[in-house]
Amino acid sequence: MQHRDLHEGQVLVKAVDISSANSVNATDPTFIGLKATIVDFGLSRVDHPESEEPYFTPIPEDVFEGVGDQWDVYRGVRDLVDASAQGDWSAHLPRTNLMWLRHLTRVLLYSTPSLKKPRARPVSKTGVSKMSAATVTAETSENQSYYTLLTDLEQTLLEMLSKADMSAKPRTRQKKLPGSKSLSTGSATMADFVTLARTRGWVS
Numbered sequence: 001m002q003h004r005d006l007h008e009g010q011v012l013v014k015a016v017d018i019s020s021a022n023s024v025n026a027t028d029p030t031f032i033g034l035k036a037t038i039v040d041f042g043l044s045r046v047d048h049p050e051s052e053e054p055y056f057t058p059i060p061e062d063v064f065e066g067v068g069d070q071w072d073v074y075r076g077v078r079d080l081v082d083a084s085a086q087g088d089w090s091a092h093l094p095r096t097n098l099m100w101l102r103h104l105t106r107v108l109l110y111s112t113p114s115l116k117k118p119r120a121r122p123v124s125k126t127g128v129s130k131m132s133a134a135t136v137t138a139e140t141s142e143n144q145s146y147y148t149l150l151t152d153l154e155q156t157l158l159e160m161l162s163k164a165d166m167s168a169k170p171r172t173r174q175k176k177l178p179g180s181k182s183l184s185t186g187s188a189t190m191a192d193f194v195t196l197a198r199t200r201g202w203v204s
Contacts, residue, residue, distance in 0.1 A: 001044065001045075001046050001047075001094075001097075002044060002045040002046070002092075002093065002094055002096050002097060003038065003041060003043075003044050003096075003097065003100060004043045004044055004045060004059065004077055004096055004100075005040065005042065005043040005044070005059070005100075006038065006097070006100035006101075006103070006104065007070045007073075007100070007103065007104075007107075008104060008107045010038060010039055010040045011036055011037070011038055011039075011104065012036065012037045012038075012039055013034055013035070013036050013037075014034070014035055014037075015033055015034060015035075016033060016034065016035045018031065018032075018033045042057060043057050043058075043059055044056070044057070045057075045089070045090065045091075045092070045093075047092075053090075054090050054092070056089050056090050057089075058089040059074055059077065059078060059089075064078060069103060069106065069107075070103065073099050073100060073103045076099050077096045077099060080093055080095060080096060080099075081093065094189045094190045094191070095161075095188055095189055095190075097189075097190040098157055098160060098161060098188060098189070098190055098193055099161065101157060101190075101193070102154060102157040102158065102161065105150055105153050105154045105157060106154060108150055109147075109150050109151065109154060115143065115146060115147060115150075116143060116147070117147060118143065118144040118147055118148075149202070152200075153202070156193075156196065156200075157193070160188040160192065160193060160196075161188060163188055
C-alpha cells in the first residue's frame with residue numbers, strides 16, 4: 001500500500017481512554033491517550049486482493065507546481081516514479097511511504113509550537129549548573145524525550161533515503177527547512193524501516 005499523499009492534513013488524531021491501559025508501549029493508543037487515523041486514499045496505489053491489477057491514481061500535474069516542503073515530496077515521488085518505473089504510476093514503490101513519513105516527522109520537529117528544542121542548563125563560572133534538579137519538570141523531560149526521538153527518527157529516514165543514487169534529484173521550488181536534503185531514488189522501503197524501528201524499540 002502506498003498512500004502517496006500523506007501530509008499532515010491526512011492524519012486525524014483524537015483522545016482515547018487510558019484508564020484501561022495494559023501496556024507501557026508508547027505506540028499503544030491506550031498508553032499515550034491518542035489514536036491516529038490515516039484518511040483520504042484518493043492518490044494511493046494498492047494491490048487488489050482478488051486481481052493482479054493494482055488500483056492507482058497518478059498525482060495530477062498541477063500539484064507539482066505547489067511551493068513548500070509538502071510539494072517537494074510530491075516532486076520527489078514523481079522523480080522516483082520516473083527514475084524507477086519509467087513514469088509508470090502503477091508500479092509498486094513503497095519507498096514513497098518513507099518520503100511522507102519523513103515529511104510528517106519534520107512537521108512535528110519544526111512546525112509544532114508545543115515541541116521545543118531542549119536548551120542546555122545555564123552554567124556558572126564555577127561550572128555548576130544554576131538550575132537545581134527540582135526545576136527540571138516532568139514536562140521538560142517529556143519534551144526532551146520526544147524531541148530526541150523525532151530527531152533520531154528524522155535522521156534515520158534521511159540516511160535510508162540517501163542510500164540511493166544522488167544524481168537523481170527532485171526538482172524543488174523553495175528554500176529547504178532546517179536539515180533538509182534532496183530525496184533520492186534508492187531501494188529503501190517501509191519494510192526496511194519497520195525492521196530497523198523494531199530493533200531500536202520504536203515499535204513493538
